[in-house]
Every structure is written in C-alpha cells, then in structure tokens.
Amino acid sequence: MASTAKFEVLLTLHNLPPPSFEPSTFAKLPPSEELQQTQTTILEAISELQALVLGPIGMLRSNALMYIDLISLQAVCHFKIAESFAEEASYTQISDKCGLDEPTLRRIMRQCMTNYIFKEHDNMITHTAASKLLSENPMMRAWAAMICEESWPAAARTVDALERWPKSQEPEHTGFALAKNTSVPFFVELGKSATRAKRFADAMSMFESGHGSAISALLKHYPWGAIGKGTVVDVGGSHGSRGIAIAENFPSLHCIVLDLPEVVADGPSKIPSDLKSRVTFAAHDFFTEPPEVVKAADVFLFCRIFHNWSDKYSIKILRSLILALKYGARILISDICLPEPHALPSAL
Incomplete structure (x- = not known):
C-alpha cells in the first residue's frame, strides 16, 4: 500500500x-x-x-497458457487489426478492412480484451491505451510483430535444438533455425529481407525506450564526461539511438555507429540535423577487423551484444578489436545478466 x-x-x-x-x-x-x-x-x-x-x-x-496471448497478439499484428480503425468500428467494418472472417475476428479481439487490448460496447469496438499504441506507434508494432513472428517461434523450438545439437556453440544450431527452416544464424537470415531487418532494428529502438533498458541508465552509470573530447564506437548500434543520446548529452563526444550494411543504411535519416557531424555510421561485421575510421576511438561500446552469442563467438568478437585498440582505449559492456541469489524478491 x-x-x-x-x-x-x-x-x-x-x-x-x-x-x-x-x-x-x-x-x-x-x-x-x-x-x-x-x-x-x-x-x-x-x-x-x-x-x-x-x-x-x-x-x-x-x-x-501464456502462448494463447501471443496467438492473439500475433493475429493483431499480422492482420493489422489495431490500425484498421481510428476511434470506433463494428466487427463487420474491421473484418472487411482486415480480410479476416468476422467469427474468427471476434474470438481474437475478445481474447485480446482479457489483456486490456481493445474494448467492446454494444458490439462496437473502441481503443484502449494498449491498442491505441499499436494503432499509432510503428515502433511498438515492430516490437510486437518481431516478438510474435521471430522470437516466439524460435523459443518454441529451443528444446528441440538443445536435443539435436547438445553442447553446440554454433549460432546456426538454434530454435530459430528449426522454426524458420534455415541453416544460417539469426542475423544472417534477417539480413536476407530488408523488411525483416528494418523491423528488427525498429523493434530494438523501441526496446531501448523501455524501463530497465533505458538509455538514460547507460548515460548515468558511465563517466562519459571524463572522456573529454573523444570518440565512442557503438558496436552493433543499429539505428543509432544510443549514439544520438550520448552525443546530445556530451557535446565533446563523436559517436560512430557500427552495424551490418542493411541496418545502418537507414541510420543517417534518424539523426537530428544538429548532430549529423557528431553521429556517423559505418558498415561493419563485428567478427572482422573494424574499419580504419574507428581505430583512434576512446571507447568501444557493446550494448546487449554478447547475450546473443556463445562464449566461442563472444571471444572472437572481442579479439577482432585488437588491431583497432589504441593505448588507453576502453571496452564497455552493457548486457543482460542474472542477479545474485536472493537479490530478487524473497519468494525467489
């Protein structure tokens, strides 16, 4: 209380x-x-x-039984149900707009309502805060669709992958590979489709804004100001949301965002005009030697990178930096980790 x-x-x-x-x-x-x-x-x-x-x-x-919630959310994303109406609509109107038969649509939307997504009165549907967000926010739609279309199918096949490839550290030996019937790693598979790659990048930008993943925490818990006039390299930095935030808050810093070509292609369009000289992009595969432009950098930032890779490949990523590190350069790792025992609520 x-x-x-x-x-x-x-x-x-x-x-x-x-x-x-x-x-x-x-x-x-x-x-x-x-x-x-x-x-x-x-x-x-x-x-x-x-x-x-x-x-x-x-x-x-x-x-x-949580998978039931994901089924309905996936349907909302796939059939564009949330953005099919502005303020109010009937099931028939939404059905016509989405191309989904009305009885099925009713079941999906009413299941969503148990999670406070949409609400119904006299057979008319209006938005709740959650459905309005899905309707109006492309980044939120990208996040929800990425979870439903990429992460959830992969999660459902993870145990199968563990059984098929015990003790493997290879990035293609995953539930994702089984779910998507591919023999290549997650990011390589996404890179085959500009649409999927962009959705993933947009979803990560949305993730950055969430509590617990906030860029503000990264800004607060590292002494960026002590660098003075220098360069920060955000390795695997997607569309540059962290680089933008660092440059905005520390005017003496220049930020270079490294990521795969299909990811950084959209990066410059995201940069505010007053920061374009201090936030730049370069295409890079972080298993290879970094480009010449970053070889005098002061800090190499890896934010939520290593949780995607086994020890074998995490070591390879770090070793690829050796020829790019000047004397005194720092490697900063910000990632997901398990807390110490009993650090969470007492029931755990």
Whole structure:
C-alpha cells in the first residue's frame, strides 16, 4: 500500500494522470529513477502475491497458457487489426478492412480484451491505451510483430535444438533455425529481407525506450564526461539511438555507429540535423577487423551484444578489436545478466 500511494504521489508530481486503460493515459513513465524504482517494487509485489494466491498448480498452468496471448497478439499484428480503425468500428467494418472472417475476428479481439487490448460496447469496438499504441506507434508494432513472428517461434523450438545439437556453440544450431527452416544464424537470415531487418532494428529502438533498458541508465552509470573530447564506437548500434543520446548529452563526444550494411543504411535519416557531424555510421561485421575510421576511438561500446552469442563467438568478437585498440582505449559492456541469489524478491 505504501508503494502504490507513493506511486500516485510521484505521478502527480510529474503532472501525469492516474493509471488507466483509456487511450489518453501516459504511454510510458518519464525518466525518473524514483518513479521507476517504485513501479518495480509494486510489480515485484504483485508477481509474488499472484504466485502465492494461485499456488504451484495454478502458477504453472498460468505460465504454460501464456502462448494463447501471443496467438492473439500475433493475429493483431499480422492482420493489422489495431490500425484498421481510428476511434470506433463494428466487427463487420474491421473484418472487411482486415480480410479476416468476422467469427474468427471476434474470438481474437475478445481474447485480446482479457489483456486490456481493445474494448467492446454494444458490439462496437473502441481503443484502449494498449491498442491505441499499436494503432499509432510503428515502433511498438515492430516490437510486437518481431516478438510474435521471430522470437516466439524460435523459443518454441529451443528444446528441440538443445536435443539435436547438445553442447553446440554454433549460432546456426538454434530454435530459430528449426522454426524458420534455415541453416544460417539469426542475423544472417534477417539480413536476407530488408523488411525483416528494418523491423528488427525498429523493434530494438523501441526496446531501448523501455524501463530497465533505458538509455538514460547507460548515460548515468558511465563517466562519459571524463572522456573529454573523444570518440565512442557503438558496436552493433543499429539505428543509432544510443549514439544520438550520448552525443546530445556530451557535446565533446563523436559517436560512430557500427552495424551490418542493411541496418545502418537507414541510420543517417534518424539523426537530428544538429548532430549529423557528431553521429556517423559505418558498415561493419563485428567478427572482422573494424574499419580504419574507428581505430583512434576512446571507447568501444557493446550494448546487449554478447547475450546473443556463445562464449566461442563472444571471444572472437572481442579479439577482432585488437588491431583497432589504441593505448588507453576502453571496452564497455552493457548486457543482460542474472542477479545474485536472493537479490530478487524473497519468494525467489
């Protein structure tokens, strides 16, 4: 109760309305560490309480049935249901627009409503905050579609991959390879399609803005200002959202974003005009020696790169930097890691 009360007070201080499912609610929290920490405390308590109330059988059943939610979300993305109407529409109107038969559409949308996506009154459909976001925000649509179309099928075949290729460290021996019937690694397969590659890059940009993945945390927890006038290389930096943020907050820094050619092709269009001289892009495969342009860099940043690769290939990525490192250059790794035992809520 104390945390929820504090959360309400903090929302008021930031001129935000109380949480709501209405489209007018806030889409995400502002970059306030106190507000985000309070949110995390509440969510951890909710998760622990739900597990205790459900009991072990109920909790396992609930977790196992989560795939149903992904089915409906995938259908919403695939058939463009959320963006098929602006404010209000009937099932018939949405069916005609999406090309999905009305009985199936009803089942999909009503299942979504159990997760507060869409709402219905007198057979008319209107948006909730979540469906409005899917309707209006291309980055959010890219994130949801990428999870449903790429990550979820891969996750469903991961155990099969572990059984087929035990102890393998090869990037093509994965659930993704089985799900997509390919013999090449994830990023190589995505690179075959400009559409899929762009969707992945857009999804990662959306991920950057989420709580727990916020660029603000990266800016706060490394002494960028101590570099002075220098160069930061964001290895695997996608469309440059981190490079832009670093350049905006530290005017003495120049940021070079490295990524595959099909990814960085769209990068320059994302850069604000006043930063174009300080945020640049170069095509690069990080298993090879970096281009000449980065060989005097002060910091090489790897943000959420190594969790995608086995030890064998992570070592190869780092070794490829050797000829590019000047004396005193730093390698900065920011990635997902498991917490120490008992660092999470007491139930864990």
